[in-house]
Amino acid sequence: MNKRLSRILSLSITAALLVPTMASAAETSEGTAPAAIQATVDQGAVNTADITGQNALANTPVVPAPPGYDGYRNNIPHGNTNLITYYSTTVGNARKAMVYTPPGYTPNKKYSVLYLLHGIGGDEYEWVNAMKPKNILDNLYSEGKLSDMIVVMPNGRAMKDDRPIGDIYAPDKVAAFERFEQDLLKDLIPHIEANYPVYKDKNNRALAGLSMGGGQSLNFGLKNLDTFAYVGAFSAAPNTKPVNQLITNPGQAASKLKLLWISCGGSDGLLWVSQNFKNGLSSMNVPHIWYQDVGGHEPKVWNSGLYQFSQRIFK
Template sequence: MKKRLSKILSLSITAALLVPTMASATDMQETPAPAPFQSVIDQGATGTMDNTGQNALANTPVVPAPPGYDGYRNNIPHGNTNLISYYSTTVGNTRKATVYTPPGYSPNKKYNVLYLLHGIGGDEHEWVNAMKPKNILDNLYSEGKLSQMIVVMPNGRAMKDDRPVGDIFAPDKVAAFERFEQDLIKDLIPHIEANYPVYKDKNSRALAGLSMGGGQSLNFGLKNLNTFAWVGAFSAAPNTQSVSQLVSNPGQVASQLKLLWISCGSSDGLLWVSQNFKNGLSSMNIPHTFYVDVGGHEPSVWNSGLYQFSQRIFK
């Protein structure tokens, strides 16, 4: 696992040099690394986050996850994960996703939906196999800290052979990560809403991801404000577009997003991506929460990101 993640990090840095359209020269300038556990909550002059008291957690300092937050607990109710299939008109074949349903799930209840994206070397199994989302969510439910939600973990590589094999930076694979925006909006979300008892408004949808999936979440979330009200990126990779590319109306973003979360490990070689995105948001007075965790480009940071983000959404 460590070798694979180290390779992904190395390839991600290489990608920043090979794909200049992913970030402008200004965005690629490095800034001094902040200290671990730094939490910056920036409302900005035009910010509306928590102005009505609807999302108080978005404006509170981030407290590091406690020991054992991601460990399995025997004496609590547990949710379930299932692999589903859906037809993608974008790709032209059947695709798969893993769905987490919370403890006490019932077709007679209504749920919010978090779409949770993987990294460049992963697929619909990566979150469950490499991280601990089920433990984290089950434990938070047992503590009464989560709103009712299902979590959909799709394959963010929208192509017919979407396995993470061969050259993961091949042009067709890079294009497939971009194409997933259409698969997500036109195919996956409608499938989930047709087959699960979920709310169907933007305030009931969140989008977040790790590394490449973090970049996708920022790229797609800020361009689809009518679809998602909660957006998070954990250790965003260099596929992240600049704020100036994604935002033409800062006031609209500030008023429509309920939470824009960015977190990264203090020793991550890609920390500059998150820092520069945060700087771009600040320059446009767009409300956001920026959190610097302990660690590198690794599962512990992504587990922590999910722990923090999931408690702040749908509130």
């Protein structure tokens, strides 16, 4: 078993989420999926979406990303990615984040904001270095498929030394992922709103992430429905809290959320986390989009998640 995935499986697993026969045998995309997961994949409709809800966005079919969607294109306008520094009162020192601004960015107009979170072994550079967000967003802008937005990629480990070094699964580092909720709400969002020409209401804020960041997005986004109207999780990790802890008033959640997106690769050893969460949402009648992608716990699935999610927000 991949060591990183094995350690992730040991973190923050609650009784409501645990499926022992699947979790104990889970393999990454580099190995063979256990029988329970493989059967789910075989019987399911990989590459199609299980869509719930009345929202027009939720009723838009999910079409798999086309070949070349994340490749660099020479003959189109390009956005920029820059490293910024902000002061965190939560942590007590300066912290960093990457910010993508779209082609034609100008301070003379206003933008929505997507806060995009990394996994347990990453930092503010993970999306830019391991995935292809700039290519994906640039290409979608060139096709007229995105609303005007900036994308903020922070370090989701809210502690003084937030580098992913040493034992990235140490208790203080895992606790720092939970503490990031306060850093995000009290420090990062105010900094972005003070320094960029962005809208300052929930309908123009989205929160999404991969793996540990996907769990953070669900944990923080669904608890702060007056801050985020769009929430997405790509291959959410076991730090994800049970649905009934995050949503205590399903009717209110349904009315406040404009989009709740859950996706995961069909051969991901953590598929059970996403499946359990989407099943909980269905039992509560909370509108959402569930998309079972092709792949494991890997960048191509997270690139695909960004491609799909980004087109459905701020519409």
